[in-house]
Amino acid sequence: MMEEFKIRLGFENGGNLPVIHISGEITSEAEEEIVESYESIPSDKRSRVILNFSETSYINSAGIATLISLITKSSENQGKIEFAGLNTHFRKVMDIVGLTDFVLIHDSLNSALTQV
DSSP: OOOOOOOEEEETTTTTEEEEEEEEEESGGGGHHHHHHHSOOOOGGOOSEEEEEEEEEOOOOHHHHHHHHHHHHHHHHOOOOEOOOOEEEHHHHHHHHHGGTEEEEEEHHHHHHHOO
16 A cells, blocks of 8 residues: 655754655655655755655655756755655665765754754
8 A cells, every 4th residue: 555645844043954854655646746845945944955755655766866867956056965864665765776975964953953
């Protein structure tokens, strides 16, 4: 059974740190919402954006392509994307496709929020 994709943008650390919470399955159908969420963040707050994967159940190649385009877009604007809450399997997948060379990975959202 497919888990419904949901996305929620929140601001942590006094409203200064954008966190995109992703739950369900990240496939090609999620691309538009993920990109729109990122683009809805005020440009002065895009220097560090955390994607929280703690409730993500599945990522396919189209989902990974979406993440790559987001990382590229962010770095073109001197921003940084960080991942939090990846389970062991997703972390291994990110290693295999090379994303861990381009993003900082935190074990949990909490550990991401405590780093400055």
